[in-house]
Amino acid sequence: MQDEVLVLGGGVAGCAASIALARKGRSVTLIERDPTPRHKVCGDFLSGEALEDLHALGIDLASLGAVPIDYVRLAAARRAAEAPLPFRAGSLTRKALHTKLIAEALTAGVRVVRGRSVQSLSRATAYLWQATLDDGATYEAPTAFLATGKHDLHGHGRPKDPHQWVAFKMYYRLSATQTADLADGSELTLYSGGYGGIQPVEDGLANFCCVVKRWYFARAGLRWEGLLAKMQQDCPHLAMRLDGAEPLLNKPIVVTHIPYGYIRRTTEDGLYCIGDQAAVIPSFTGDGMSIALHTARRAAAAYLAREPAQVFQPKLRSAMLLQMRIAQVADHGLTNALARAVLPFCLRVWPGAMRVTARITRVTQPAAVAPPQAFAN
Numbered sequence: 001m002q003d004e005v006l007v008l009g010g011g012v013a014g015c016a017a018s019i020a021l022a023r024k025g026r027s028v029t030l031i032e033r034d035p036t037p038r039h040k041v042c043g044d045f046l047s048g049e050a051l052e053d054l055h056a057l058g059i060d061l062a063s064l065g066a067v068p069i070d071y072v073r074l075a076a077a078r079r080a081a082e083a084p085l086p087f088r089a090g091s092l093t094r095k096a097l098h099t100k101l102i103a104e105a106l107t108a109g110v111r112v113v114r115g116r117s118v119q120s121l122s123r124a125t126a127y128l129w130q131a132t133l134d135d136g137a138t139y140e141a142p143t144a145f146l147a148t149g150k151h152d153l154h155g156h157g158r159p160k161d162p163h164q165w166v167a168f169k170m171y172y173r174l175s176a177t178q179t180a181d182l183a184d185g186s187e188l189t190l191y192s193g194g195y196g197g198i199q200p201v202e203d204g205l206a207n208f209c210c211v212v213k214r215w216y217f218a219r220a221g222l223r224w225e226g227l228l229a230k231m232q233q234d235c236p237h238l239a240m241r242l243d244g245a246e247p248l249l250n251k252p253i254v255v256t257h258i259p260y261g262y263i264r265r266t267t268e269d270g271l272y273c274i275g276d277q278a279a280v281i282p283s284f285t286g287d288g289m290s291i292a293l294h295t296a297r298r299a300a301a302a303y304l305a306r307e308p309a310q311v312f313q314p315k316l317r318s319a320m321l322l323q324m325r326i327a328q329v330a331d332h333g334l335t336n337a338l339a340r341a342v343l344p345f346c347l348r349v350w351p352g353a354m355r356v357t358a359r360i361t362r363v364t365q366p367a368a369v370a371p372p373q374a375f376a377n
């Protein structure tokens with residue numbers, strides 16, 4: 001039983017940690033709430049570091065149809081400016097990514113329990129964690145990895161979200177002109193109460209994902225149709241992009257209460273917290289999945305090296321603190337009224353500022369700026 005590990009949550013972080021541990025001969029049980037992979041509220045942007053980590057896990061993104069992303073465009077009101085990314089990034093739907101990650105976990109020998117939700121995690125004995133599932137089943141192991149994402153798992157509390165962020169995602173088939181114009185870019189559109197990202201994904205489609213403060217959503221009548229109209233009114237560039245676009249989901253996917261800026265301080269013996277359970281970086285950085293992969297890799301290495309969780313967790317926090325704080329300041333600037341007033345200036349300096357921001361909000365610096373193997377050809 002000494003080598004048994006429970007991984008709670010089979011998202012990016014949970015799958016990555018499970019694969020790493022199983023490949024080192026550990027007996028891993030992964031518990032995931034969703035019976036099958038599904039679309040999630042996410043910009044689907046995979047940073048250079050995320051591509052490297054996925055490549056190291058043996059995941060061939062190009063074969064999954066991922067789209068290379070080489071530049072970022074910032075659009076506010078009627079203005080837009082673009083800058084090349086300091087690394088090659090990628091874009092792939094979360095459904096496709098999760099399907100592949102779960103398949104890799106199974107191949108690595110992970111015991112995957114799907115369609116069951118963890119209701120609680122508690123101590124069975126001084127040395128054993130016990131996860132109780134919604135069907136009453138219990139699983140025990142000396143070590144647990146908490147990877148249940150941004151929301152609270154009962155008994156392992158998280159701070160609330162004071163801005164009451166609301167995030168939406170919709171897939172579109174853009175018009176031929178707009179598809180060609182967006183090509184290998186990721187666009188960030190700004191509004192007074194939030195921002196949105198639009199970028200191509202596999203199969204010639206586009207993902208539009210936005211996050212707004214509740215007051216902005218309330219002014220739009222608390223309905224998606226009203227919000228979409230308001231965002232296009234505030235940012236005509238978005239209206240141009242979506243002109244003639246065909247929505248591909250019956251309704252958008254929604255998530256609320258996002259605790260941006262959260263970084264876990266401590267943990268308990270034998271409990272390694274990874275992904276959004278370790279830190280929730282503002283979405284505009286497109287770095288959440290990179291953090292999920294990075295924290296999973298570091299936690300697995302710490303566990304294998306017998307580094308206690310209570311030593312690992314504060315070390316991880318120290319390593320990420322600066323970048324998290326910078327990202328929060330930049331996030332505040334993007335949605336702040338004063339910043340919008342000086343927007344013409346911001347757009348003039350955007351290419352340079354973008355390169356700097358993209359670098360300093362990376363939690364792991366890229367080893368090289370050359371295209372990762374995934375898109376090397």
Ligand SMILES: Cc1cc2nc3c(=O)[nH]c(=O)nc-3n(C[C@H](O)[C@H](O)[C@H](O)COP(=O)(O)OP(=O)(O)OC[C@H]3O[C@@H](n4cnc5c(N)ncnc54)[C@H](O)[C@@H]3O)c2cc1C
Nearest residue numbers: 009011012013033043044045118149167275276288289292
């Ligand atoms: C609006 C928005 C846009 C974003 N855009 C990007 C982007 O473009 N690029 C990027 O890199 N990051 C982005 N992110 C961040 C990224 O989505 C997260 O940081 C990342 O998914 C974290 O990975 P994770 O494995 O910790 O959590 P998740 O990927 O959320 O996985 C958690 C898993 O745990 C499961 N789970 C939860 N509770 C339970 C339970 N009780 N029992 C069992 N299973 C459970 C869930 O079903 C889920 O599969 C965005 C986030 C938001 C909110």
